[in-house]
Amino acid sequence: xxxxxxxxxxxxxxxxxxxxxxxxxxxxxxxxxxxxxxxxxxxxxxxxxxxxxxxxxxxxxxxxxxxxxxxxxxxxxxxxxxxxxxxxxxxxxxxxxxxxxxxxxxxxxxxxxxxxxxxxxxxxxxxxxxxxxxxxxxxxxxxxxxxxxxxxxxxxxxxxxxxxxxxxxxxxxxxxxxxxxxxxxxxxxxxxxxxxxxxxxxxxxxxxxxxxxxxxxxxxxxxxxxxxxxxxxxxxxxxxxxxxxxxxxxxxxxxxxxxxxxxxxxxxxxxxxxxxxxxxxxxxxxxxxxxxxxxxxxxxxxxxxxxxxxxxxxxxxxxxxxxxxxxxxxxxxxxxxxxxxxxxxxxxxxxxxxxx
Amino acid sequence: xxxxxxxxxxxxxxxxxxxxxxxxxxxxxxxxxxxxxxxxxxxxxxxxxxxxxxxxxxxxxxxxxxxxxxxxxxxxxxxxxxxxxxxxxxxxxxxxxxxxxxxxxxxxxxxxxxxxxxxxxxxxxxxxxxxxxxxxxxxxxxxxxxxxxxxxxxxxxxxxxxxxxxxxxxxxxxxxxxxxxxxxxxxxxxxxxxxxxxxxxxxxxxxxxxxxxxxxxxxxxxxxxxxxxxxxxxxxxxxxxxxxxxxxxxxxxxxxxxxxxxxxxxxxxxxxxxxxx
Numbered sequence: 222x223x224x225x226x227x228x229x230x231x232x233x234x235x236x237x238x239x240x241x242x243x244x245x246x247x248x249x250x251x252x253x254x255x256x257x258x259x260x261x262x263x264x265x266x267x268x269x270x271x272x273x274x275x276x277x278x279x280x281x282x283x284x285x286x287x288x289x290x291x292x293x294x295x296x297x298x299x300x301x302x303x304x305x306x307x308x309x310x311x312x313x314x315x316x317x318x319x320x321x322x323x324x325x326x327x328x329x330x331x332x333x334x335x336x337x338x339x340x341x342x343x344x345x346x347x348x349x350x351x352x353x354x355x356x357x358x359x360x361x362x363x364x365x366x367x368x369x370x371x372x373x374x375x376x377x378x379x380x381x382x383x384x385x386x387x388x389x390x391x392x393x394x395x396x397x398x399x400x401x402x403x404x405x406x407x408x409x410x411x412x413x414x415x416x417x418x419x420x421x422x423x424x425x426x427x428x429x430x431x432x433x434x435x436x437x438x439x440x441x442x443x444x445x446x447x448x449x450x451x452x453x454x455x456x457x458x459x460x461x462x463x464x465x466x467x468x469x470x471x472x473x474x475x476x477x478x479x480x481x482x483x484x485x486x487x488x489x490x491x492x493x494x495x496x497x498x499x500x501x502x503x504x505x506x507x508x509x510x511x512x513x514x515x516x517x518x519x520x521x522x523x524x525x526x527x528x529x530x531x532x533x534x535x536x537x538x539x540x541x542x543x544x545x546x547x548x549x550x551x552x553x554x555x556x557x558x559x560x561x562x563x564x565x566x567x568x569x570x571x572x573x574x575x576x577x
Numbered sequence: 578x579x580x581x582x583x584x585x586x587x588x589x590x591x592x593x594x595x596x597x598x599x600x601x602x603x604x605x606x607x608x609x610x611x612x613x614x615x616x617x618x619x620x621x622x623x624x625x626x627x628x629x630x631x632x633x634x635x636x637x638x639x640x641x642x643x644x645x646x647x648x649x650x651x652x653x654x655x656x657x658x659x660x661x662x663x664x665x666x667x668x669x670x671x672x673x674x675x676x677x678x679x680x681x682x683x684x685x686x687x688x689x690x691x692x693x694x695x696x697x698x699x700x701x702x703x704x705x706x707x708x709x710x711x712x713x714x715x716x717x718x719x720x721x722x723x724x725x726x727x728x729x730x731x732x733x734x735x736x737x738x739x740x741x742x743x744x745x746x747x748x749x750x751x752x753x754x755x756x757x758x759x760x761x762x763x764x765x766x767x768x769x770x771x772x773x774x775x776x777x778x779x780x781x782x783x784x785x786x787x788x789x790x791x792x793x794x795x796x797x798x799x800x801x802x803x804x805x806x807x808x809x810x811x812x813x814x815x816x817x818x819x820x821x822x823x824x825x826x827x828x829x830x831x832x833x834x835x836x837x838x839x840x841x842x843x844x845x846x847x848x849x850x851x852x853x854x
Binding site: 355356357358359360361362363364365369379381384385386387389398399400401402403424442443444445446447449450453483487555 | 601602605608610640642643644645647649684695696697699700701703705706743744748749751756757758790791792793794795823827829830831832833834835
């Protein structure tokens, strides 16, 4: 199977084949990678098309969740060339924790607006799913965050990915030693999976965007609360394997109000007034990182993802919408991640593992 | 007031059982954790048989998924199985499968070297699996030497104000707040004289905080913990009313684990979790 074949294959076909047959990729035993030295490939070339050299990313100005988001989102999804007509869509927001007045979760109003945008574009069905990784009581977070009421208003179902029926999915990358992941059926079988993260800093990984958001597709009842087994394999390794398995078809990053400092939970709200939309989740994350004042090529997992999952290089991303430089706003980080900022002095990276 | 809700919850569990056991949602294949909880909630002999058949030769009950071996259901299964050889084997497995430990660091300062129990074999210990294992051993093997370690974990990792987050108390210099669900779970383990100061602080957290976290699982565990600590009277009716409203509105998101815990809390089966001296 060639990369071009994979590129033309829809994600459901790809994932279902991965679930049932696999492509026979061998495991590379070593955990950890050094993106600076371009080590050996840890992905099956037959499973991943080379990153596009013209990934398109839209940066939309959106200063309020109460503004009309449906119209701009409809245009952005249409322009992204995702065609949801007659298809099933799973929206995967970032829902971690509830803390009144904080900016932890993807805003429910944005999720509801995205539901309406997909309906307007002819989607056959839309559902929203998440498997919170800290809080086992999903109902508490869904209800208190306002997501339940927002979804009820647009009559769309929510599914707890932590309790969904699971499908064994062979990994075609080998940054961890897991070999397979057990993913919830809607993640595997939906025609279109949309990763909808909050634009946040992260106290273990630097930033958490559409790739890291895929952690919520990994069910707690197998991997625990928190998903410590993933952290033990290296959080960056796990981000790469999990996002390569989930393969979101579209990223919609909520940067209307993001989080800086000690994210993903204990940071401070940071208004960026932006949405980032792309069918290339790596390009979306790289663009969001630039809008946060970071150099994405210094974020180890993003740089590595740029080798096989999508485009990270600025000159190979076609950007539409708002001007990148004028729209950027610097997000503070914990001191351990200061070196990720554009212009900061590089220093050797240390990876924390063993916690959430 | 609790009686009618308990009956509805029991009906829900029974109508959704897959085979002999219970799945994570109604009408899904049985798994050890929801089955163990439903057995406790319903005193269900068919479910108990399923657990006996699912027990591995080493005594564990697991949810194996590739190289990931989630052995955390063993503790609840030990309780559900009741006295006998199967329970003994499960308790023995718990005694010999403590979590791994890690060094204290700037990011995550630890107050002791204790292990506790993990969700997944070979990983770190966390509050929920540790609490369940401590409870199981206190019920099934009360002189187990592993109990000291588990109780130490719960004491070392309690939050500054009492109660528990998911397992850490401080990350990058920030004190974490207690969660209702994990605090209630910790209190199941620390009944009686095991660690009275830790339990008292956690009870105080639970009594003032449960209304702020009204998810089904948190409510059900709160009521169970308050019953076991003899503190339910001022709270019981309000918790049951909230549970009932949640069940009407959300069906607990079809989560068998939440449904079973709620059935345990609203019937008399919480008494099976009572540690006697």
